[in-house]
Amino acid sequence: MKIELKKQKKKAALMQAAYTLFLKQGTENTSVGDITTAAGVAKGTFYLYFRDKQDIVTAVIVVLSRQILEEAYLKMCAVRTGDFAEDMTLLANALLDFLADNKPLLGFIERGFRWPAFRERMNAAGNPVWQSLRNDLRLQAERTGKDEEELIRRVYCLVSMCGSVAYSSIMRGEPEDLSRLRPVICGIIRDSLRAEAAE
Amino acid sequence: MKIELKKQKKKAALMQAAYTLFLKQGTENTSVGDITTAAGVAKGTFYLYFRDKQDIVTAVIVVLSRQILEEAYLKMCAVRTGDFAEDMTLLANALLDFLADNKPLLGFIERGFRWPAFRERMNAAGNPVWQSLRNDLRLQAERTGKDEEELIRRVYCLVSMCGSVAYSSIMRGEPEDLSRLRPVICGIIRDSLRAEAAE
Amino acid sequence: MKIELKKQKKKAALMQAAYTLFLKQGTENTSVGDITTAAGVAKGTFYLYFRDKQDIVTAVIVVLSRQILEEAYLKMCAVRTGDFAEDMTLLANALLDFLADNKPLLGFIERGFRWPAFRERMNAAGNPVWQSLRNDLRLQAERTGKDEEELIRRVYCLVSMCGSVAYSSIMRGEPEDLSRLRPVICGIIRDSLRAEAAE
Amino acid sequence: MKIELKKQKKKAALMQAAYTLFLKQGTENTSVGDITTAAGVAKGTFYLYFRDKQDIVTAVIVVLSRQILEEAYLKMCAVRTGDFAEDMTLLANALLDFLADNKPLLGFIERGFRWPAFRERMNAAGNPVWQSLRNDLRLQAERTGKDEEELIRRVYCLVSMCGSVAYSSIMRGEPEDLSRLRPVICGIIRDSLRAEAAE
DNA sequence: TATGAATGAGTATTCATTCAT
DNA sequence: GATGAATGAATACTCATTCAT
Numbered sequence: 001m002k003i004e005l006k007k008q009k010k011k012a013a014l015m016q017a018a019y020t021l022f023l024k025q026g027t028e029n030t031s032v033g034d035i036t037t038a039a040g041v042a043k044g045t046f047y048l049y050f051r052d053k054q055d056i057v058t059a060v061i062v063v064l065s066r067q068i069l070e071e072a073y074l075k076m077c078a079v080r081t082g083d084f085a086e087d088m089t090l091l092a093n094a095l096l097d098f099l100a101d102n103k104p105l106l107g108f109i110e111r112g113f114r115w116p117a118f119r120e121r122m123n124a125a126g127n128p129v130w131q132s133l134r135n136d137l138r139l140q141a142e143r144t145g146k147d148e149e150e151l152i153r154r155v156y157c158l159v160s161m162c163g164s165v166a167y168s169s170i171m172r173g174e175p176e177d178l179s180r181l182r183p184v185i186c187g188i189i190r191d192s193l194r195a196e197a198a199e
Numbered sequence: 200m201k202i203e204l205k206k207q208k209k210k211a212a213l214m215q216a217a218y219t220l221f222l223k224q225g226t227e228n229t230s231v232g233d234i235t236t237a238a239g240v241a242k243g244t245f246y247l248y249f250r251d252k253q254d255i256v257t258a259v260i261v262v263l264s265r266q267i268l269e270e271a272y273l274k275m276c277a278v279r280t281g282d283f284a285e286d287m288t289l290l291a292n293a294l295l296d297f298l299a300d301n302k303p304l305l306g307f308i309e310r311g312f313r314w315p316a317f318r319e320r321m322n323a324a325g326n327p328v329w330q331s332l333r334n335d336l337r338l339q340a341e342r343t344g345k346d347e348e349e350l351i352r353r354v355y356c357l358v359s360m361c362g363s364v365a366y367s368s369i370m371r372g373e374p375e376d377l378s379r380l381r382p383v384i385c386g387i388i389r390d391s392l393r394a395e396a397a398e
Numbered sequence: 399m400k401i402e403l404k405k406q407k408k409k410a411a412l413m414q415a416a417y418t419l420f421l422k423q424g425t426e427n428t429s430v431g432d433i434t435t436a437a438g439v440a441k442g443t444f445y446l447y448f449r450d451k452q453d454i455v456t457a458v459i460v461v462l463s464r465q466i467l468e469e470a471y472l473k474m475c476a477v478r479t480g481d482f483a484e485d486m487t488l489l490a491n492a493l494l495d496f497l498a499d500n501k502p503l504l505g506f507i508e509r510g511f512r513w514p515a516f517r518e519r520m521n522a523a524g525n526p527v528w529q530s531l532r533n534d535l536r537l538q539a540e541r542t543g544k545d546e547e548e549l550i551r552r553v554y555c556l557v558s559m560c561g562s563v564a565y566s567s568i569m570r571g572e573p574e575d576l577s578r579l580r581p582v583i584c585g586i587i588r589d590s591l592r593a594e595a596a597e
Numbered sequence: 598m599k600i601e602l603k604k605q606k607k608k609a610a611l612m613q614a615a616y617t618l619f620l621k622q623g624t625e626n627t628s629v630g631d632i633t634t635a636a637g638v639a640k641g642t643f644y645l646y647f648r649d650k651q652d653i654v655t656a657v658i659v660v661l662s663r664q665i666l667e668e669a670y671l672k673m674c675a676v677r678t679g680d681f682a683e684d685m686t687l688l689a690n691a692l693l694d695f696l697a698d699n700k701p702l703l704g705f706i707e708r709g710f711r712w713p714a715f716r717e718r719m720n721a722a723g724n725p726v727w728q729s730l731r732n733d734l735r736l737q738a739e740r741t742g743k744d745e746e747e748l749i750r751r752v753y754c755l756v757s758m759c760g761s762v763a764y765s766s767i768m769r770g771e772p773e774d775l776s777r778l779r780p781v782i783c784g785i786i787r788d789s790l791r792a793e794a795a796e
Numbered sequence: 797t798a799t800g801a802a803t804g805a806g807t808a809t810t811c812a813t814t815c816a817t
Numbered sequence: 818g819a820t821g822a823a824t825g826a827a828t829a830c831t832c833a834t835t836c837a838t
Contacts, residue, residue, distance in 0.1 A: 043812095158387065165355075191394035231829060235804095243805095429833080441800060582753075649808075
């Protein structure tokens with residue numbers, strides 16, 4: 001018990017240290033040694049909890065991706081209209097805001113965004129945010145008589161689009177400033193979700 | 200004259216060598232030495248034509264991105280229907296086919312796709328393929344009374360979505376097999392372009 | 399004639415460029431390319447005027463060493479007492495002042511100081527400053543009935559001591575701050591020149 | 598215990614290997630790889646004991662400088678006269694002899710001599726040679742009623758002069774052969790120490 | 797004289813990973 | 818479980834110098 005707890009704590013400490021360092025210096029410039037030093041454990045200990053460096057990178061990205069989507073979802077909830085397409089538009093905007101405000105973070109997760117939504121939704125024990133999102137999707141599916149799975153996939157693709165366009169625009173300024181692409185993204189989301197509902 | 204020509208050839212040789220090696224072994228596993236050896240020039244010569252390794256990586260990606268899109272466009276042309284939204288759907292399918300068939304290539308450009316369309320279209324002297332694509336967009340814009348620029352942006356975002364979803368699905372199998380996501384992508388494209396036209 | 403002049407100009411330009419760059423960035427961090435660029439000539443041209451990089455480094459050091467000693471000598475002249483030992487002390491102080499004020503310069507010539515005095519004095523056509531210094535030495539030699547050559551050697555050794563101690567102290571802070579070593583140096587100079595005169 | 602011992606041994610092995618190689622090939626022509634190979638350790642191990650290459654260069658120079666001075670001091674002791682100024686003259690001669698006989702060594706330490714005397718003398722636990730030298734200085738200071746610290750500084754400067762003149766003369770033949778400068782150096786030492794004592 | 801494209805030798809340093817303790 | 822000493826592979830980049838025009 002106690003041991004199990006200790007282990008959990010150590011792993012958490014490593015994750016936390018990695019999280020902080022990755023954000024500050026990026027993945028490449030953070031060595032395993034940096035992480036273990038920051039976590040206050042020996043280098044070898046790292047390999048008791050993670051297979052290799054990539055393992056912890058992925059783990060942190062997953063956590064981060066989830067956090068970002070959660071944060072954006074909560075922000076959307078605060079201003080939601082009740083119209084599904086519109087609300088997804090708000091979600092996208094919240095997402096874009098967050099990414100634009102966290103350039104270093106965007107650089108870190110680079111294009112490694114992981115949308116754990118699809119694994120999570122199998123999880124009945126998932127956290128409330130995801131349950132709520134899933135509920136939104138289910139309601140909308142019922143309301144429009146569409147397949148929930150299909151709707152989920154559609155939303156996934158649209159969120160992917162947000163991430164991809166945002167990365168290119170924010171990190172490289174290609175092909176234009178995000179301010180110009182944002183309404184386009186929203187337009188696509190709105191149109192594609194309305195159209196589907198109407199079919 | 201002669202010298203200038205020689206320089207052009209040398210740069211091309213470097214690019215070609217890099218292109219081949221990157222595809223075969225990936226960016227990371229290809230050293231500058233590998234490239235110069237393959238191109239038959241001295242190591243130092245590399246730095247007369249490219250600032251650093253990343254410089255040539257980007258250059259190759261740009262070329263590749265253009266080629267991919269061109270190839271997909273040509274494939275679409277062979278089966279185009281005349282309906283813009285439908286045709287874009289065909290373009291997306293051609294794109295996805297190509298990416299699915301060239302996993303190593305996808306791994307190489309990672310998510311680093313560069314859509315040079317937006318710079319190119321400034322270029323009146325662009326190659327025929329791009330001129331044709333641009334023409335399609337102009338026609339559709341006229342037909343629907345929409346702004347051409349906006350339409351271009353919309354198509355850009357949709358193509359970005361293709362790339363992003365394809366990468367995730369093909370390279371990591373996340374969140375599902377491409378076969379399941381492909382119709383979703385096409386649906387979004389169709390819906391979002393029809394809706395825009397109808398507005 | 400004209401050609402000869404042009405050549406001289408180019409060589410001078412290279413020296414001047416090297417001088418400036420060496421002082422700013424040090425010898426190591428200045429490439430031949432830097433020098434030729436700054437001088438406005440092609441790289442290959444460099445080798446028409448200097449055998450290799452070391453050649454120009456030495457040339458610049460020689461010029462610099464002479465300048466430093468000349469400057470110090472002139473400074474001393476402005477306050478000379480007429481007492482030889484005392485005046486040499488003033489010369490040392492001027493030298494130390496100069497070196498302390500030009501740390502980058504000191505770093506550049508490192509320990510490469512060249513005292514061209516001994517070649518110069520063969521030169522009847524040497525510049526006035528050196529003639530004056532030599533005159534001082536001759537007078538002092540006569541006054542004390544000592545051999546002029548010996549006196550020159552003694553002064554050379556004392557000046558060497560200045561350079562060596564200054565370098566260590568200024569560049570590395572070893573073994574103490576120059577302010578503490580300065581009176582010691584002056585003491586040695588004074589004592590050793592007075593003693594010789596008195597013998 | 599055991600581990601600590603092993604580490605000491607490894608560092609010593611590295612130093613020894615570096616010492617030998619530096620003397621044989623000079624600092625520049627000795628790579629870190631050469632050193633580790635000679636020491637029988639992995640390349641990476643080097644960086645567990647030295648910050649970088651310069652670190653070990655300095656370390657070896659310090660050791661070498663100490664050895665040289667020690668050796669010269671012992672040689673002087675064998676023929677000392679009891680007269681301080683005279684004895685210092687003998688020390689200088691021994692020093693010059695040593696340097697003249699070890700041209701490669703002189704080339705290696707260049708003018709990088711480190712006189713560790715001033716740190717050492719703080720060390721009550723210093724080795725016997727230094728204790729003896731220090732004792733000489735203390736005695737002389739007492740005998741002449743001068744400040745010991747000042748005397749130490751004076752000797753430091755004089756020894757610096759030896760090194761500087763020797764380097765120039767032996768390595769570059771400037772401005773003359775050492776045989777001509779040696780008596781001058783001794784004269785300065787003698788005069789400057791006698792004068793001080795007499796003041 | 798002058799050019800500048802081409803050369804290619806040369807190396808310090810990092811860091812993920814292992815394993816003896 | 819934990820440690821941390823040891824490993825050694827792996828590589829981009831500079832720059833003095835040459836030589837064909």
